[in-house]
Amino acid sequence: MSKPLQSKVAALTSQTAPTARMVEREPYYEAAGDEIAVFEAAYASQIPVLLKGPTGCGKTRFVEYMAWRLKRPLITVSCHDDLTAADLIGRYLITNNETVWVDGPLAHAVRCGGICYLDEIVEARKDTTVVIHPLADDRRILPMEKHGELLHAPKEFLLAMSYNPGYQSVLKELKQSTRQRFIGIEFNYPPAALEKKIIIAETNIAPDSADQLIRLAEMTRNLKGNGLDEGASTRLLIHAGKLIAKGIPARTACTGAVAEALTDDPDMLRAINELANSLF
Amino acid sequence: MPLGAARLEEQLDEALDPVLSSRRTARTLALALAPLARELQDFVLHWVGVIARTSGELAYQFAAIAPDVMRKVEPVAAEAWIIHAMDTFDREGLYRGSAVLKDIDSFVAASRHQAHAVAFEDARNVLELFICGLAGRRLKLEIAGEAYTDTETIHLPARIFEHASGAGNFLAYKALATHLWAQTRYGTFNVDVVDKLASYTDPARALALYHYLETTRIDAIIARDLPGLARELATLRQHVEPPAECGRLRDTAASAADSLALVDQLYATFNPPHLSYMGTLHPEIVATVRAARMRREKKELQFELAKMLPERPAADATPDDGEARPRYSVINADAVDGVELTLDGTPVTLPEHVNDLLQSISQDLGEIPDEYLTPAADGDYRDNHAAEDPADAIEQGPHDEDGAVLYNEWDYKRRHYRKNWCVLREVDVQPGNPDFIDTTLARYAVQVGQLRRTFEMLRGEDKWLKKQQGGDDIDLDAVITAFADMRSGMELPERLFQQRHKAERDIAVMFMVDMSGSTKGWINDAERESLVMLCEALEVLGDRYAIYGFSGITRKRCEIFRIKRFTDRYNDTVRRRIAGILPQDYTRMGVAIRHLTALLNAVDARTKLLITLSDGKPDDYSDNYRGEYGIEDTRQALIEAHRGGIHPFCITIDREAREYLPRMYGAVNYTVIEDVARLPLKVADVYRRLTT
Numbered sequence: 001m002s003k004p005l006q007s008k009v010a011a012l013t014s015q016t017a018p019t020a021r022m023v024e025r026e027p028y029y030e031a032a033g034d035e036i037a038v039f040e041a042a043y044a045s046q047i048p049v050l051l052k053g054p055t056g057c058g059k060t061r062f063v064e065y066m067a068w069r070l071k072r073p074l075i076t077v078s079c080h081d082d083l084t085a086a087d088l089i090g091r092y093l094i095t096n097n098e099t100v101w102v103d104g105p106l107a108h109a110v111r112c113g114g115i116c117y118l119d120e121i122v123e124a125r126k127d128t129t130v131v132i133h134p135l136a137d138d139r140r141i142l143p144m145e146k147h148g149e150l151l152h153a154p155k156e157f158l159l160a161m162s163y164n165p166g167y168q169s170v171l172k173e174l175k176q177s178t179r180q181r182f183i184g185i186e187f188n189y190p191p192a193a194l195e196k197k198i199i200i201a202e203t204n205i206a207p208d209s210a211d212q213l214i215r216l217a218e219m220t221r222n223l224k225g226n227g228l229d230e231g232a233s234t235r236l237l238i239h240a241g242k243l244i245a246k247g248i249p250a251r252t253a254c255t256g257a258v259a260e261a262l263t264d265d266p267d268m269l270r271a272i273n274e275l276a277n278s279l280f
Numbered sequence: 281m282p283l284g285a286a287r288l289e290e291q292l293d294e295a296l297d298p299v300l301s302s303r304r305t306a307r308t309l310a311l312a313l314a315p316l317a318r319e320l321q322d323f324v325l326h327w328v329g330v331i332a333r334t335s336g337e338l339a340y341q342f343a344a345i346a347p348d349v350m351r352k353v354e355p356v357a358a359e360a361w362i363i364h365a366m367d368t369f370d371r372e373g374l375y376r377g378s379a380v381l382k383d384i385d386s387f388v389a390a391s392r393h394q395a396h397a398v399a400f401e402d403a404r405n406v407l408e409l410f411i412c413g414l415a416g417r418r419l420k421l422e423i424a425g426e427a428y429t430d431t432e433t434i435h436l437p438a439r440i441f442e443h444a445s446g447a448g449n450f451l452a453y454k455a456l457a458t459h460l461w462a463q464t465r466y467g468t469f470n471v472d473v474v475d476k477l478a479s480y481t482d483p484a485r486a487l488a489l490y491h492y493l494e495t496t497r498i499d500a501i502i503a504r505d506l507p508g509l510a511r512e513l514a515t516l517r518q519h520v521e522p523p524a525e526c527g528r529l530r531d532t533a534a535s536a537a538d539s540l541a542l543v544d545q546l547y548a549t550f551n552p553p554h555l556s557y558m559g560t561l562h563p564e565i566v567a568t569v570r571a572a573r574m575r576r577e578k579k580e581l582q583f584e585l586a587k588m589l590p591e592r593p594a595a596d597a598t599p600d601d602g603e604a605r606p607r608y609s610v611i612n613a614d615a616v617d618g619v620e621l622t623l624d625g626t627p628v629t630l631p632e633h634v635n636d637l638l639q640s641i642s643q644d645l646g647e648i649p650d651e652y653l654t655p656a657a658d659g660d661y662r663d664n665h666a667a668e669d670p671a672d673a674i675e676q677g678p679h680d681e682d683g684a685v686l687y688n689e690w691d692y693k694r695r696h697y698r699k700n701w702c703v704l705r706e707v708d709v710q711p712g713n714p715d716f717i718d719t720t721l722a723r724y725a726v727q728v729g730q731l732r733r734t735f736e737m738l739r740g741e742d743k744w745l746k747k748q749q750g751g752d753d754i755d756l757d758a759v760i761t762a763f764a765d766m767r768s769g770m771e772l773p774e775r776l777f778q779q780r781h782k783a784e785r786d787i788a789v790m791f792m793v794d795m796s797g798s799t800k801g802w803i804n805d806a807e808r809e810s811l812v813m814l815c816e817a818l819e820v821l822g823d824r825y826a827i828y829g830f831s832g833i834t835r836k837r838c839e840i841f842r843i844k845r846f847t848d849r850y851n852d853t854v855r856r857r858i859a860g861i862l863p864q865d866y867t868r869m870g871v872a873i874r875h876l877t878a879l880l881n882a883v884d885a886r887t888k889l890l891i892t893l894s895d896g897k898p899d900d901y902s903d904n905y906r907g908e909y910g911i912e913d914t915r916q917a918l919i920e921a922h923r924g925g926i927h928p929f930c931i932t933i934d935r936e937a938r939e940y941l942p943r944m945y946g947a948v949n950y951t952v953i954e955d956v957a958r959l960p961l962k963v964a965d966v967y968r969r970l971t972t
Contacts, residue, residue: 084746086757091757091760091761091764092760092761092764092765092768093760093764094760094763094764094767097767098767099763099764099767099768165948166948167948215505218415219413219414219415220413222412222413222414222415223409223412223413225951225952226409226412226954227409229969251508267405267406267409268409270406271405271406271407271409271410271413272409272413274406274410274454275410275413275414276508277508277509277512278414278458278506278508278509278512279506279507279508279509280507280508
């Protein structure tokens with residue numbers, strides 16, 4: 001083995017196993033409907049959960065909140081198209097001339113009875129997605145061929161994943177065989193009053209400014225389908241609110257946090273800035 | 281060396297002779313001109329001669345004012361001013377012409393600002409999006425001689441140059457557009473303006489007053505709802521304070537009725553000023569447009585509400601159930617979150633287009649009247665075309681079915697297919713004029729360049745293939761696994777390399793182009809241009825693609841036009857066929873989809889797409905295809921395609937498409953392009969988004 005390769009191997013083997021994270025402090029979350037009850041019921045019935053909704057409407061926050069509420073460790077995997085089955089299940093590594101099996105995040109979550117959250121599942125390749133199938137039906141097992149082990153998920157384990165059905169790409173659809181194993185919970189932008197409460201709680205800005213931000217969000221949501229793929233999400237409003245709370249002028253904050261985040265199209269950028277300027 | 285007064289007088293006498301008299305001589309003119317430099321004197325004399333050929337009087341006035349002007353203004357600017365005055369004289373006569381001459385100051389001021397003028401075309405896109413973002417009924421923007429709205433279109437002037445900067449002129453556009461939007465949004469026309477104001481001795485004056493009062497009311501609303509914009513508008517308000525009586529218009533509850541009441545109060549005493557951002561009020565035009573819209577929307581709403589009724593069991597469908605008919609009622613007319621409806625007490629979720637409809641109606645009427653909420657009775661909304669001549673010549677006539685393919689068609693009423701119902705033939709498009717392609721490519725040269733670059737980037741997405749027998753680099757993961765395997769006593773695997781590999785986009789796409797008669801004109805042009813741009817982009821990308829047109833008349837004569845088969849190269853023949861795409865007859869979509877699905881199924885690709893370019897609903901001549909039958913058949917054909925692993929998608933320019941496309945294609949599998957002119961730029965963009 002060549003020198004550089006050896007050092008690469010050494011660097012890799014020093015990697016530690018993914019650690020599950022306990023959510024210590026209660027994350028701020030406002031329920032928009034009965035999603036908490038549905039999630040709890042699904043958890044109790046050991047059925048995996050699929051969170052659907054546009055970006056920035058609170059899916060990830062909801063999972064954190066539920067992990068806190070159910071007092072289970074949370075393991076989040078952000079999916080991408082290079083994610084392999086081994087990345088999820090685990091692989092052999094070498095330390096001190098010994099081979100050591102290291103669990104992947106999914107196997108780790110199963111072992112410790114945590115909540116495994118696969119974020120943006122459609123970004124993962126379809127062949128990768130398939131490894132969760134035996135885990136996501138009533139068998140609740142995770143076969144680890146390499147390791148010669150069959151993990152049985154304890155009743156505390158829960159699989160959750162998220163995706164955005166608004167994508168129009170035909171290459172990013174969820175297979176029926178995958179989606180039909182899950183209970184779906186739909187998320188959307190919260191109604192104005194609730195969104196206002198959330199923005200104020202997250203950013204501490206004046207209620208008036210929060211109202212204006214919500215008006216701006218409505219305006220951009222009016223533009224959805226007319227040049228914008230998505231309107232401004234609650235997350236963007238919170239970003240703008242945080243900038244405003246730090247003393248950035250509101251118009252500048254909206255340009256940076258909302259307009260530039262939504263689009264690159266010069267006309268659209270200008271239109272959104274004009275809309276923000278008309279409010280602030 | 282300047283000319284002396286005597287010499288000047290001589291020349292002026294000669295040029296201005298017809299308009300001079302014993303009391304009006306050239307002497308005073310000459311004395312005033314004498315102190316000027318020689319070049320300026322020559323300039324003035326030259327133009328006096330030129331103007332005198334058009335009008336002696338105008339020339340005299342020019343000569344009188346010229347010495348003064350020439351001291352202030354460069355000859356170039358003076359020349360523009362003279363030409364402008366002569367143009368005005370030609371168009372509007374001496375009075376206006378000499379007014380322009382005398383108003384040199386404002387002309388000079390305006391010409392200084394010309395450099396900062398903003399043209400409608402430059403402001404249009406931004407303003408259209410801006411107005412769309414402000415909510416309310418969708419409004420179009422059009423160019424017109426004066427700024428006004430008919431409550432469906434906002435008309436704006438071609439150029440604005442009154443302000444000293446581009447930003448100022450854009451603001452003037454924005455102010456006009458916002459106020460015209462606000463007139464429709466906040467009910468300026470919801471009172472009977474025409475009738476009420478006709479009773480005054482001077483209706484025009486009453487209208488001007490009403491307009492001013494409404495502007496004051498809208499200014500107050502803008503100050504409340506859009507404070508940032510209000511601050512900008514304040515700079516345009518020219519410090520005119522409305523009279524004290526207008527105070528009540530600033531009230532949150534103030535409405536157009538209050539303005540109307542105030543007209544009565546102030547008619548005799550108050551002279552309304554005209555603010556630069558008011559535009560013009562055309563209550564008669566509005567009345568026509570509004571009445572037509574209200575009729576249309578009432579029918580549409582009743583029809584939609586009827587569609588949303590739960591299906592009653594057949595036995596229950598007796599005609600005498602007037603009392604038992606389900607009733608809709610409004611529970612929340614708050615405009616912000618949309619109107620909420622209940623059906624017999626249970627809230628109903630409304631599709632987006634019904635919501636828009638309710639919004640638009642309540643914008644016109646301030647509420648949803650009860651009679652609007654009566655669902656159309658069964659049959660009321662049935663298509664009136666359905667009953668037309670069933671015995672159609674083509675239907676009856678003898679038909680050669682050789683060389684044709686027969687397709688089933690879905691009859692939603694029978695819930696069964698009609699076997700071999702449609703007769704379809706493939707034909708070639710007559711090659712058209714290749715100049716069309718060149719013109720298109722020239723016109724969109726910049727965009728084509730951009731498109732090519734974007735698509736090149738898509739293609740360029742390299743992938744590392746892992747666990748290869750040979751390759752550019754060592755696959756570290758594989759080596760570690762192998763090492764571990766070896767340690768644990770297993771055999772050493774051989775595949776330890778990774779190799780860079782161009783991502784294989786295994787995509788085959790079929791474009792199905794609407795060639796129905798309704799595409800005639802610029803829609804057809806836009807379609808053809810779109811195809812040219814698309815081909816340019818797809819050639820870079822290397823995806824396999826085919827293009828077919830469809831049209832036909834009745835089920836016996838459905839036609840598919842070959843433009844580019846999967847096997848054809850994008851060559852001159854194909855280009856000429858694209859140029860040759862011409863509007864034909866009708867849009868029987870189901871059979872076209874079935875045929876193209878069959879063609880697409882024969883292609884081996886991991887991802888298959890069927891993209892329809894269309895301008896409206898499925899439709900055919902005389903045999904009930906229009907309306908629900910066509911929509912259901914198309915939907916069925918798409919379901920069949922989907923079953924075969926094909927992803928259907930629709931790009932349409934039909935603004936009403938949101939009413940039926942979700943039913944046919946699904947909620948996210950279509951896109952509506954509002955502006956035909958943007959179609960060529962958008963189609964390739966949509967394709968890129970679909971396949972990444």
